[in-house]
Amino acid sequence: MRVSNVKILNPVRALRIFGQSVWLDSIDRSLIASGRLQHLITEDGLGGVTSNPAIFEKAITGGADYAADLHTFRRECGLDAKACYERLAIEDIQSAADLLQPVYARTKRRDGYVSLEISPYLARDTRGTVDEARRLWDAVGRDNLMIKVPATPEGIPAIVQLLSRGINVNVTLIFSQDAYARVAEACLLGFEQLGERGGDVGSVASVASVFVSRLDTAADASIDARLKTATREADQILLKSLQGKVAVANAKLIYQRYRTLFSGPRWDALAARGAMPQRVLWASTGTKNPRYRDVLYLEELIGPETVSTVPPATLEAFRDHGHPEFRLTEGIEEANNTLTELQRAGISLKELTDRLLDEGLQSFRAAYDRLLDVIEHRSKADQPERSNGCPFALPASSPYGSGLGQRR
Template identity: 50%
Template structure:
């Protein structure tokens, strides 16, 4: 038995492939790519993709001095503002990571190997602006294994449809509710149909729908705890729902996906060579220390899905995760959990709506902070003119 085969049998991350799931990493940083760490995850752990967001770039670029040498070089070559400087650095990071993952893209025939770059969160409610920036970033990065990340707002979904019709790969982010997800899946198919109507191929276009998980439990569990502390007469039933609503919500999204992909509309597109838009589980780091640190990986493993995993959770799953086909288990229980949550007034719809707005605000704030950091670095690192 060769070493690589032995690794695949003992590493839970590699075993995910047996059940049709692709592990991606929710992290990007220049040194991580340059020092070979990213490639090691590909080679040893079966890593198949990378996602980024404004908060991740803020930590990578805006804090510390890792990028200062490159920033100094850029400033010596040209005059740039904060937005332009950020774009230069982010595009370089995305291109470097995409090169590392390109062999995965080739081997998987375009199913995996993607790196995501997000449009400005300040455009979340501007369909025209989102599409314009998506087209700009698509051309700027110029890598076939790029995914443009677009938030799943009403305006974002409009942009997704056209971006798919244009032939871009798209990662639709900040999806919390089944209702929002249904619109995204419809937009993906509508974009492919529009492209086919134009006489263009629908093969070779990839998309994921990033469905967020643990943030829902954090909010729902807090409401449960508050009611239990207040001696709610339904305290015992409420306690049984802790840590279950988010997984039930995700499992029902997958049930919906399965139904759509069995339908005539999708079968027609598949016959033309279209790839299904995969569900990607996001926000899968455990926030409550009372739960397993791999809860949101263990519980959501199933065919044609992705889990974008934060670094600490990635390492934890490698160490003690369990690869098993869990996503379609206990569907009646998932239905019952959501029924009880509704009966008890836990307001999942209100929670998911609030989390979308909070997520948009958080990414917008991270983007503002990043640009502020870039402005500070321009001031401090610009060459002194004699």
């Protein structure tokens, strides 16, 4: 099915015809205050927003929108850099969540979410992850919040605990099929435990964020390295045939696992109680290799019960020249062959995905540290002319102070 000739729909909005939601991988105060986020919701059918420390760093360094608050929080309220960041982030998350609340209501909790990431330094700490997630959940006070938890071995039991307590979870940094299967199992178990405790399994939602383009970047680097030493023409042909193909193949096979795991008697029992499946979310969808089509990962991974989270530039590119078609369930045999050939070429997919998880965690920590450094610098440098003093009290038990929004 193809809808590119339907002129009344822009390609982004048309994705809903295929059962796919689009979330924006970006947030900043000007996006909200200017009305641009509302415009994306109205015109493109945007279904959600995701955030991370790197996004907030870009927002804070990109203009003066946060200068007054930073000065107030840091100088007059006595907050450290981490508490300043969380206060700023929570306010933006609350504002975006409020704009998306009608989507959340209209889609009956399927869409309309805003994701907020826990500290990357807790990625290997189950108890710390649970405590941090619960704290942020209470601080934001919005039912359409998702807490981002990485798919580390320590994160898996945290996901179970959070879902069992009715906290929405966006599981991030998924690269391998096996990691995805563990995440899906954690989701099912969390739903079951929530139901056993008498909770409403229809009130909680989760997505499994599979990172796409990073895998192609890593696989292509290994392929290029082997091409430099390959002397046989057959080996060179094989290696070149795999360039730019591994990530999509891996993602398609993950989706096949999704279809299996969220079907059958176990899932049917949960669905009968109102549970929503943990949709696969395609993350890292911006094309990093200029040789590849700039909307490659959006076009190749269109299918029902999925989400694509996209950076602004990729969203604009797809709106301009994207071609929506069902592709996610096509070429499954070819996808299997691609990964088989990758192994035959001497490249271990497991080694690639394990390394990507470690690198992803390192990258998240580095972005978090840069963010705190920026806040520390800006809070000292920015001196607004007028100040009304600290606008909220600072209980010892909270790094945020009072005045946070209440859960709807």
